[in-house]
Amino acid sequence: MTYSQSPSKGGVNPPDDSFVSRSLRIANAAVPSLAVIPLLQHVGAAARCVVQPGDHVREGMLIGAADGPISANVHSSIPGRVVEIRTLRLPDGAICPSVVVELGGEFEASGKPPKELPWENLSRQDVLQKIQAAGVVGLGGELFPTHVKLAVAPGATVSLFVANGVDSDPALSADFVLLREKPLQIVQALRICKFLLAPTRTVLALGSNAEELVSIYERALREASLDCQIVVLPSRYPQGHEQLVLGSVGDGGTQTSSVILNVGTLYAIYEAVVLGKPLIERIVTVTGAPIKGPRNLKVRIGTRIGELFEECGGLSGPVGKVVIGNAMRGLAVESTETAVTKGTTGVVVFGPREARTRTEWPCIRCGSCIEACPWDLVPTRLYKLIKQGDLVTAEKEGLSRCTGCGCCAYACPSHIPLAAVLQDGMSTRRQVPRG
Amino acid sequence: MKPQGITGGSFLFENPATALVMGLCPAIAVTTRVMDALWMSAFVLVVLVLSALFMALIARARVSESGEVQAATLGRQRLGALLITATLTGSIEVLLTAYIPEAIAGMGIYAPLIAVNCLVLSGAERATRAETVANGVADAVASGFGFACCLVLIALVREVLGAGTITLFPVGSFGGTIAVPGLSCDPIRALGLAGGGLLCLGYLAAALRSLQTRRANAMAGKAGVQ
């Protein structure tokens, strides 16, 4: 039941030095003494704060309640006392209140063996309720509230459910190590999702850099008697993007009949439904040239990223740029006091020489950006249209298909910031009334 | 576009050849020699001014009555302009052929083509919309002189660089051709071709346009300061 698909068009091969972090097991990062937990870590409305400064919180206690149909709960990742509610600017520019918790008190859940709760007799509504209560969102980076994604309208059928384990982000390997170390839990989560969705077809998509996982999962699926295809896709960036995975795996079905979830999200579903544990930690790949020992860490939400460097053996040189996410589309942060959130797939550190801005030359119409774009766009033309202010024509030529993957800017020999300008044009266009 | 008389409008910034891009054929074809350019500009100027005068006299009456020009009137105006221009061109050509044949020889086919030259026809039409006959004629004079300066300038550049000579009217013992030392042995012949002519015209237009932009910016700057 395993087969490789032909890759999607375009894409680039940035240097991938994740073999070090891949070879190591996930390590538990130290519990932070101070957790800065933003109330907006998902798509939709920010959570409503339900604690006040001075309150004592338990590990896993609700501190932000979902506000509206598209929203998610936020929980405290450490026990302690709420120091303050700070309004912070997040790396992507959003401004939202964040709960700052100081460590104190005893750990109720950690350090004790996890207790598995039976879930097979629950109704779909109850299972979804557990997922919603745990505040599970898409952990591959798109941060969509999972309980909304898994809620199937009565009478609708899901033709395809894909578990996205294609780890094509350069230098990150969180999904890979999770798949390698927790196959039973992932398979259980697949079973939960199949129960919720009743899809016609289930697929586990893996990257070609994960060949060793195929046999592990074939056996695990066989032992669990779970009907699921394993598809291996080439791990050329950005093959791991949701749309490209669905395109390579699926049959071009409409949005409502395909559901795709990241394997990190699946593990969070397992924890929520089977262990009753809220989403308070995630796997983060900490890597980069100045990091002495790059590896994957299980980090509590709210940990400041500066504290993670020590967990990885410290820094071997000065730091020029710190990026949250992956090197192709991550956000550069202004300081290492920025906290890890549900969407932090990785922390990539660059030295001063790597981080310096390269000379920008005029566009020489080489066409590299066109070959690199997975979405059939002509980035150089869109760039020129946006620079001239002609957003209407840019949209007609497909600007709204741009996902900000960064392949065009990566491939450009003139170092033109194509991805940034295209994304900027898109957001400007969204703000302007249609017409 | 209201005619502005001699005050810089039609002469410089609405110069027919560079700004309005009219009359390009003679501007490129006859500017290989300075003398040909001079004859062409003189011919065009005379035809233009006389056409403008006649059109202003004949056609003005209709415009002043209603203030609007109807389509039928426009058609009659254009026909009238064409007839007047053709007559003038034809008569002057016959005169020149009889008395100054080298002028016609230099201009070649472009002499009779002045009858349908868009420059002349549009100048005649503009004259019908002028407030006074004098204004209309003055605009035509300015337009014609602008065209003349443009032609002579281009012809100077093209002949000096492209042929190494300057051809003027023979006077007495002077044969009429001045040879530029150095360039006349191996001139830049590409400039004598049509493409070279277009290049010279283009750069002249660019220079005028940048002058105009600079002037506009200066005036806007002054207005802003005040």
Place this chain on the structure above:
Amino acid sequence: MAERPEQGGHAALIVAPAPHVGIPGSTAGMTWSVVGALAPAAAWGIFMFGAAAVFVLVVSVGTAVLAELLCCLVSGRMTLSDGSAVLTGLVIGLLLSAGCPLYVPAAAAAFAILVVKQSFGGLGRNWMNPALAGVVFAQLSWGASMARWLPARGVAESGGLPPLDALRAAFSTTGWSGRTPLAVLASSGYTFSGLDATVVQWVNAHVLSIVGVSLRPGFFDLLVGHVTGAIGTICVPLLVLGAVALLRRGVMRWQVPVAFLSSFVVLAFLFGGLSTGQGWFAGGAGFQLFSGSLVLTAFFAATDPVTSPLGLRGRWVYGIGLGVLAFVMRFYGSLGDGIPVALVMGNCFVPLIDRATPRRQPENARKGVA
């Protein structure tokens, strides 16, 4: 109101938009590597023609650099380091003969930089290849002066014209039917070098006698570039060497030159003989390939990304179109060997080709998915 997280213990972090990695190459690096790829052919030209070739190249590159500097002063931005002015000057110099008067490379380079490139907006904005447009400008202005050919080292004085020009002269005197170009040249008294005679004799005697084929005198000279002609265009193997190096480094794309040369060769083979009364399938395609500026133009001017179409499909169309134009201008044109004019004409069609070869529509992979 909104607080920023305080600085950690590091120096100010660089905040820049994604992506944070990029390919190692750059536009400037690519241009300089093309300059480097032309160096072997330039060196051969200097070896063949001596100091005169050096002067032509120096004047050409120097004028281009000075013209670019002038524009840098006017615009306030220093663009010399991108290497394009040096490349333009070098290509112009390589396309001229070593004996042409020095005002020719100077004027051609000045025209190329000031008119063709900078007047339209500088690097990336020109729609005609500057070097080749400069050469066409020079051909139109000083065609006769440019045809002063210096003898190549080791070739007798009486072989005064480049092979292509000599062939044309020979054709104009008598009709030659069914003969290869080298045979025509031999009959018209064109002399090649002594080295060529020795090599061809040896190869004929020891290698090809088995097969029964014999090479004509001049084969070796033409192959190796031991003839008179323009400085950089005579040695085809060195040009190809440079081109292969660029292809391996990914600086050049192979579609345009392959399409160009193949369509030219096919057309020349099929129809080349018609203009000289030699009949069909007798065009002497191999001779035409090794004569004149065809190979240099195909690899180093037609591949200029600024003046070639954006998409890959467009490049095939462009290459074939260039081959057709080159064939027409080489066999039926009157302006030198015809290739620079063909390329400049081809450049004019590039916007049309871009419009006519749009990128493929997205496949069903992108259909209906949010």
